Structures are given as structure tokens and as C-alpha cells.
Amino acid sequence: MAQRRSFGRRLRGEVPGWVQEGLISQAQGEAILGRYVPERGPSRQGIQIVAIAGSILLALGLILIIANNWDAIHPWAKLGGLFAILAGANHAGWRFRFGEPSLPRVGEAFLLMGGILFLAGIGLVSQIYHLNARPASGVLLWWIGIAALPWLARSGALQALSTVAFIAWVGMEAAATDSWVYLGTGLWPYAAAATLLGGVLFLAGERERVWPLIWSGRAVSGLGLAVFAGGTYVLGFMRHRDLFFLGNPGRRILLFLLLGAFLLLLAASLLGLGKHPGAWGLLLCLAANVAVALTMGAGASSVAQGLPFAVFFWALQIAFALSLASAGVREERPGWVNFGAFLFAVLVITRYFDLFVNMLDTGKLFVLGGALLLGVGYLTERKRRQLVAGLAVGRA
Amino acid sequence: MRPSRLFAGVVAAQILFLAGWAASHEWTLRTGPTALLETEPVDPRDILRGDFVILAYPIQRVPLDRFTLALTAPPDPGTRIYVELHQEGNVHSLARASLAPISPEPGNLVIRGRAAARWQTAGSKLVWVDYGIERYFVPEGKGNPRGKIVAKVTVGRDGQPYLKGLLVDGRPYP
Numbered sequence: 001m002a003q004r005r006s007f008g009r010r011l012r013g014e015v016p017g018w019v020q021e022g023l024i025s026q027a028q029g030e031a032i033l034g035r036y037v038p039e040r041g042p043s044r045q046g047i048q049i050v051a052i053a054g055s056i057l058l059a060l061g062l063i064l065i066i067a068n069n070w071d072a073i074h075p076w077a078k079l080g081g082l083f084a085i086l087a088g089a090n091h092a093g094w095r096f097r098f099g100e101p102s103l104p105r106v107g108e109a110f111l112l113m114g115g116i117l118f119l120a121g122i123g124l125v126s127q128i129y130h131l132n133a134r135p136a137s138g139v140l141l142w143w144i145g146i147a148a149l150p151w152l153a154r155s156g157a158l159q160a161l162s163t164v165a166f167i168a169w170v171g172m173e174a175a176a177t178d179s180w181v182y183l184g185t186g187l188w189p190y191a192a193a194a195t196l197l198g199g200v201l202f203l204a205g206e207r208e209r210v211w212p213l214i215w216s217g218r219a220v221s222g223l224g225l226a227v228f229a230g231g232t233y234v235l236g237f238m239r240h241r242d243l244f245f246l247g248n249p250g251r252r253i254l255l256f257l258l259l260g261a262f263l264l265l266l267a268a269s270l271l272g273l274g275k276h277p278g279a280w281g282l283l284l285c286l287a288a289n290v291a292v293a294l295t296m297g298a299g300a301s302s303v304a305q306g307l308p309f310a311v312f313f314w315a316l317q318i319a320f321a322l323s324l325a326s327a328g329v330r331e332e333r334p335g336w337v338n339f340g341a342f343l344f345a346v347l348v349i350t351r352y353f354d355l356f357v358n359m360l361d362t363g364k365l366f367v368l369g370g371a372l373l374l375g376v377g378y379l380t381e382r383k384r385r386q387l388v389a390g391l392a393v394g395r396a
Numbered sequence: 397m398r399p400s401r402l403f404a405g406v407v408a409a410q411i412l413f414l415a416g417w418a419a420s421h422e423w424t425l426r427t428g429p430t431a432l433l434e435t436e437p438v439d440p441r442d443i444l445r446g447d448f449v450i451l452a453y454p455i456q457r458v459p460l461d462r463f464t465l466a467l468t469a470p471p472d473p474g475t476r477i478y479v480e481l482h483q484e485g486n487v488h489s490l491a492r493a494s495l496a497p498i499s500p501e502p503g504n505l506v507i508r509g510r511a512a513a514r515w516q517t518a519g520s521k522l523v524w525v526d527y528g529i530e531r532y533f534v535p536e537g538k539g540n541p542r543g544k545i546v547a548k549v550t551v552g553r554d555g556q557p558y559l560k561g562l563l564v565d566g567r568p569y570p
Contacts, residue, residue: 071570079418083411090407094400114407121414129421130559132448132531145410152403177513178474248513 051109052157055089059116066124075128082121090114097153112157115146119165136172136179143169156216163201163223170197174254181257184250188296191234191244195293196258198228199286203265207272222335225324229343232289232317235296236347238310238354244296255294262290282327285320292316317347329387341384345376425560428550431481431488431505432563435545449532449562451547455479455490456509458523464494470523471495473513477525478555481505487546493523497555508555529559534570541569 011033019029062085066078073081089110097107119142125131126138143165150159174183174193183189205214205221214220235244266287269279292313321343328336352372436452458479460467471477478497481488482504491504500506509527529549543565549557562569 075418079415083415086411087407090403094403098400118410118414121410125414125418125421127533128418129425130529130532131421132528134528145406145413148406149403152399152406178510180474182473 051106052112055109055113056116059089059113059120062117063120063123078124078128079121082117082124086114086117086121089117094153097155108153108155108157111149111153111155112161115149115158115161118142118145134176134178136169136176139165139169139172150215150219154215156219159214159216159219160223163220167197167201167223167227170254180251181254182250183252183254185248186245187234188244189250189252189255191231192293192296193254193258194227194231195235195290196231196255196262198224198226198231199290200224200258200261200265202228202286203262203269203283206269207265218335222339225336225339228286228289229339232293232313232320233346233350235293236310236314236317236350236354238307259290259294279327279331281323282320285316285323289313289316289320314347314351318344321347325384325387337384337387341380341387345380348376349373421558424552424556424558425550428552428558429505430548430550430560431483431507431557432486433481433547433549434487434489435547449534449541449545451530451532451545453527453529453547455481455488456525456527458490458493458525460521460523462490462493464492464498467495467523471511473511475511476508477511477523478506478508479525481507493525505551506555507549507551507557509557527557529557532559532562545569 015024015029015033018024019026024032062082066073066081093107093110093112093114095107096103096110098104119139122138122141143162146158146162146165149155150162170193171190173179173181174190176182183193201224202221203224205217205219205224207217266283269283296309296313321340323340324343325337325340328334328338328340349372352368356368433453433455436454458477460470475495477493477495479493480491480498480500482491482501488505491501492498498506507527509525512524512526529547532547541562541564546563546566548560548563550560551557
């Protein structure tokens with residue numbers, strides 16, 4: 001993002017000079033500025049964050065008003081009111097995004113509110129009629145209902161919401177005892193499924209043009225990275241590692257399905273790496289993490305509970321964080337650099353507390369932990385800034 | 397078709413779906429046969445978790461020998477189960493169960509549910525059935541109902557039960 005601002009500022013400074021020197025016409029200058037400078041500046045980002053926060057607060061507030069006056073409002077009035085707000089939010093969102101007055105960020109926030117209100121509608125009908133048989137089906141319904149909207153409204157925020165709905169549905173389905181993809185009561189299969197699901201979303205998002213219903217690949221791949229990191233983070237813990245393998249085993253169909261999708265997407269991504277040599281390390285590291293996560297539970301729980309296996313996994317996780325930052329530099333993706341640096345710092349600090357919590361008394365643990373936190377935070381932030389600044393210079 | 401029309405169509409479909417869904421339940425509640433089901437205390441500390449009452453019913457425990465084709469082991473969790481209820485006094489109780497749809501005796505009702513994983517251990521002689529009527533949503537802060545709770549349930553044409561209301565010591569709650 002920093003490089004975009006820098007590029008925009010440079011263009012604003014340079015273009016008038018080019019026009020004055022007769023290199024380009026006034027109209028061409030305006031066209032160039034119109035093409036590049038209106039990209040998200042800090043104020044536009046601020047507007048979007050405030051507008052999205054406002055839309056979420058408004059939606060939550062309306063839900064709470066209904067909840068607090070449950071008795072006083074007739075069920076049909078509750079539903080009618082919700083339908084009116086749902087239609088109004090979507091109408092306002094479309095008008096602001098594509099019509100006049102043109103306020104695309106505010107429009108996107110209203111569209112996001114519309115997407116959340118559809119879930120609220122499902123919840124409202126369920127509460128009025130006391131339906132609670134299958135919450136996972138309600139979330140699936142939500143995802144289906146909003147899946148096409150990001151593409152129609154060309155909205156990254158709606159794409160993120162739709163992806164969150166999909167992730168929530170897969171998670172709830174995996175935890176439902178009556179589901180055909182039920183993963184059991186142990187922790188390991190869920191964490192392994194998260195690494196696979198995250199990998200699938202990341203790879204699918206990076207190949208956005210393949211999928212007609214993925215409008216913003218960045219939203220999908222970014223959330224995929226977060227889910228992947230969450231799964232590997234959980235599996236890296238040394239303490240209470242035995243809990244991962246306790247409980248009743250479930251079916252493993254979801255793991256096989258996700259593994260198949262992951263391998264297909266990985267193969268496609270590796271084959272298409274001609275233009276993206278910097279992504280090689282990242283993809284191979286991603287695959288190695290997934291392979292180790294799956295191996296941990298595949299009938300080798302006693303091996304997986306041992307320290308050498310855990311150390312190997314930690315090394316892979318840190319290698320992934322570094323390769324993500326490195327690929328971010330090569331592919332000019334500041335988001336990857338930032339996330340890689342964040343992941344690295346979190347992994348180092350977690351391992352410290354994970355390993356030493358029983359070896360040191362509380363005072364020493366906290367003093368050393370605080371020092372480590374400050375040191376890693378300082379070094380990571382410094383390196384991250386250098387990398388992102390390098391990107392800005394490289395592009396400008 | 398223009399994207400704006402497609403977008404409007406999707407939003408209209410969302411609203412129509414929600415309205416139709418609510419209407420179908422409203423229709424069932426108004427026209428379907430009604431049964432009163434006894435409930436059991438789940439755990440006094442947990443009976444109202446958040447803003448809903450947790451309900452457990454004696455008809456949730458179905459002995460294996462009450463199935464029309466007697467089972468030797470509980471079915472897998474999630475298996476569809478049909479349960480015939482007959483009236484005893486003013487409440488309905490378990491008559492028989494089946495893994496396939498059954499026609500009720502005159503005056504009886506058939507409701508459907510799914511086998512749950514709860515309380516199922518090796519050698520268990522019971523099937524725990526969830527009917528989707530185990531939570532009754534109440535207004536915020538309406539407290540913990542005390543007394544004998546009876547659930548008023550309407551049965552849809554497909555056997556799906558719907559909670560119509562609760563009676564606490566014979567009076568509507570809340």
C-alpha cells in the first residue's frame with residue numbers, strides 16, 4: 001500500500017512537468033492521473049474502515065433492538081422490518097457504489113450490511129419458529145444466498161464476507177455429529193483440515209480468473225492464509241499435545257476432499273509458475289506444512305507427540321513465514337510481507353512460552369518473555385519496514 | 397441481463413426465500429395437528445442458557461426393542477428416525493419407532509428426528525433422538541422457568557415437529 005501512495009504522490013508531482021515540457025497533452029496528463037492516482041489513498045481507506053464499522057454497528061444495533069423488544073413487536077412486523085432494511089441496505093449500497101452521488105466505499109459498506117442482514121433474517125425466522133435442528137445448514141443457506149453478490153456488485157468486502165460464510169459452514173459441518181464430513185472429537189483433524197482449507201482458499205484466490213464466482217482473489221487468498229496459519233499454529237503446540245489425539249474419531253471424508261482439491265490446485269499453481277518464480281518457495285513450503293500436518297495424525301500419534309516431530313514442524317512453520325515475506329518482496333505483495341513478519345514474531349514468542357512455561361518461575365518467565373516480545377517486535381517491525389520500503393522504491 | 401437487475405433479483409430471492417420459509421412454518425403451526433409433550437429437567441443451572449430454554453423429552457430416549465424391526469445396536473448419528481406417538485391422558489408418549497416412514501394408528505401421530513451421538517456407548521440399548529425442538533427462544537431476561545414444563549408441538553405433514561409454545565404448570569410461558 002505504501003508503494004501505491006508513493007507512486008501516486010510522484011505522479012501528481014511529475015505529470016504537470018511533463019505537460020509543461022510538451023511530452024504529453026493536458027488531456028493525457030489528466031487521463032494518467034485519473035488512471036493511477038485515485039487508487040486508495042489514506043483518506044479513502046479511512047472512509048471505508050469507518051463506513052464498514054458503521055454498517056456492522058448499524059446491523060448489530062437493529063438486531064439488538066429487535067431482541068430487546070421481542071415481546072412488543074409482532075413476528076410479522078419483525079420480519080417486515082427486516083425485509084425493508086435488507087432491501088434498503090442493498091439499494092443504498094448499489095446506488096452509492098455505481099450511481100450518483102458516487103461514494104463507492106460507503107456503497108460497499110451498505111452492501112456488506114445487506115449481506116449480514118440476510119444472515120440476521122435466517123436467525124430471526126429460526127428464533128420466531130424455534131428452529132435449531134441444524135445450525136450448519138443455516139450458515140450454508142447464508143453462503144448460498146450471498147455467494148453471487150461479490151461478482152454482481154464487484155465488491156471485495158462482500159467477497160470477504162462470502163468467504164467467511166464458506167469457512168464458517170465448513171467448520172460447523174465438520175463439527176456436526178450428524179454430518180457426513182464429521183471429524184470427531186479430537187483436535188488434530190480440525191487443525192489439519194484448517195491447514196488444508198486455508199491452502200485451498202489461498203491457491204484458489206491466487207488463481208482468481210479461473211473461477212467465475214471469485215470477484216476478488218485477494219480477499220479469498222488472504223483469508224485462506226489466515227485459516228492456514230491458524231491450523232498450523234494450533235498443531236505446533238508442545239503442551240497438552242496428547243489432547244490432539246483424544247476423543248472419538250470421526251469420518252475423514254472432509255480431509256480427503258480437501259486434500260484432493262489442495263493437490264489439484266497446487267499442481268496447477270506449480271505448472272503456472274513461469275511468470276511467478278518467487279512463489280516457488282512459498283508453494284513448496286505450504287505443501288510441506290500440509291503434508292506434516294496430515295502425517296501427524298495418520299496413525300502415528302505416538303511419533304507425532306514427540307519433541308523431534310514438533311521441532312521439525314516449528315522449523316517448517318518459521319520457514320513458511322519467511323518464505324511468505326520473501327515471496328511478498330519478489331511478487332510485490334506488501335500484504336504477504338506484513339503477514340509473514342507478523343507470523344514469524346507470533347511463532348517465536350509462542351514457542352518461548354510453550355517450552356519454558358514450566359521451566360521458569362513466573363517472574364523470570366514474564367521478564368524474559370517481555371524482553372523477547374520487545375526484541376522480536378522491534379527486529380521484525382524494522383525488517384518489515386525495510387522490505388515494504390524496498391517494494392515502494394522498486395515500483396516507483 | 398444487466399448486473400443491476402441480476403443483483404436486484406438475488407436480493408429479491410433472499411427476501412422471498414425468508415418470507416416463504418416463515419410462511420410455511422406459520423401455515424404448519426396454524427393447521428397441523430398438535431401434541432403436548434412432557435419435558436424433563438436437563439440441568440437446573442443450565443436450563444436457560446442465554447436466551448433460550450433447553451428442553452429434553454422422555455421420547456428422546458428410544459429403546460432398541462421399540463423399533464418395528466428390532467435393532468441390535470444404535471444406528472449411526474444422523475440417521476433419520478420416525479417415532480409414533482400415542483396419547484396418554486393429555487400428553488403424547490412413545491409408541492414405537494422405525495428407520496423407515498411409518499403410517500400411524502388412528503389417533504396417533506408420527507414425528508421424525510435424527511439419531512444423536514449423545515449418551516451412546518458400546519452396548520447401549522437406547523437411541524437418543526434429536527427432533528429439533530430442544531430449544532425454546534424466550535425474550536431477553538425472562539428468567540428461569542420453574543415448575544412442570546410441557547411443550548406444545550405442531551407436527552408438519554412430513555413429520556417434522558415445531559415448537560408452538562410452552563406451558564409451565566399449565567400456564568403459557570413466558
